[in-house]
Amino acid sequence: xxxxxxSIAAALAxxxxxxxxxxxxxxxASGTPATAAKPQTNIAIPDLSGNWAAAPHxxxxxxxxxxxxxxxxxxxxxxxxxxxxxxxxxxxxxPEAGRNSTFLNTTDPRVKYCDPVGIxxxxxxxxxxxxxxxxxxxxxxxxYSNVWYPIAMNKPHSADPDPSWWGESVGxxxxxxxxxxxxxxxxxxxxxxVGRPHSxxxxxxxxxxxxxxDSLQLDVTFDDLKAYTKVWTGRRMFxxxxxxxxxxxxxxxxxxxxxxxxxxPVVAPSGNK
Numbered sequence: 001x002x003x004x005x006x007s008i009a010a011a012l013a014x015x016x017x018x019x020x021x022x023x024x025x026x027x028x029a030s031g032t033p034a035t036a037a038k039p040q041t042n043i044a045i046p047d048l049s050g051n052w053a054a055a056p057h058x059x060x061x062x063x064x065x066x067x068x069x070x071x072x073x074x075x076x077x078x079x080x081x082x083x084x085x086x087x088x089x090x091x092x093x094x095p096e097a098g099r100n101s102t103f104l105n106t107t108d109p110r111v112k113y114c115d116p117v118g119i120x121x122x123x124x125x126x127x128x129x130x131x132x133x134x135x136x137x138x139x140x141x142x143x144y145s146n147v148w149y150p151i152a153m154n155k156p157h158s159a160d161p162d163p164s165w166w167g168e169s170v171g172x173x174x175x176x177x178x179x180x181x182x183x184x185x186x187x188x189x190x191x192x193x194v195g196r197p198h199s200x201x202x203x204x205x206x207x208x209x210x211x212x213x214d215s216l217q218l219d220v221t222f223d224d225l226k227a228y229t230k231v232w233t234g235r236r237m238f239x240x241x242x243x244x245x246x247x248x249x250x251x252x253x254x255x256x257x258x259x260x261x262x263x264x265p266v267v268a269p270s271g272n273k
Contacts, residue, residue, distance in 0.1 A: 063234025070098025098194030118189030
């Protein structure tokens with residue numbers, strides 16, 4: 001008899017708890033349970049701790065696999081799949097790096113206005129960064145300008161995020177890799193240091209993998225069919241650093257001092273414009 005009552009109680013519990021659990025699940029836009037919102041349980045969380053900086057002897061200005069320094073950017077040898085307007089805009093920019101690099105009359109919003117760098121370009125700025133990993137959020141903290149951005153773990157994107165400098169990022173782990181999915185950008189930032197543009201439709205996927213104790217690999221997927229004719233990918237490598245974080249703020253006053261003491265004395269005698 002006791003076993004009978006135990007069985008009945010278990011059945012009643014399942015009857016009531018099951019629907020309640022279903023109601024508690026986050027809903028996708030279609031009204032069905034959102035698979036991206038399922039918490040990742042019983043998985044090994046990869047250790048991304050430490051300060052990360054550009055790998056030795058790597059001076060990437062772009063994420064391009066075939067032209068990391070930007071020596072071919074905007075030329076027929078540039079294999080980036082631009083839409084015509086994006087290529088025209090790129091050719092009119094006066095960036096800080098690449099084949100058209102200059103600090104004179106620059107159009108670079110980072111240099112000219114100290115605008116937020118945004119992602120993924122900030123991973124090309126010579127600075128360190130680190131991860132702070134928690135179950136609900138992963139934060140990436142940057143030495144440059146003391147900025148950071150949050151990555152919400154195991155939840156879907158907002159239905160219609162407002163465009164912003166850093167976008168909206170959600171993430172999850174795939175084995176030993178942190179996968180970050182970002183949308184909701186404005187179109188004011190550059191993708192890299194040579195001036196590649198993007199639209200507000202940019203969908204960015206970053207995959208961070210610690211390939212060994214001292215090396216971190218970042219693979220980036222660019223999906224922005226308004227600015228590029230197809231999806232394309234890039235990569236950046238980082239090395240573990242023992243250097244403490246420093247104050248590396250973007251300062252218009254410091255840039256003006258640099259221009260007056262370094263740029264103008266060189267440019268003025270030569271008559272360059």
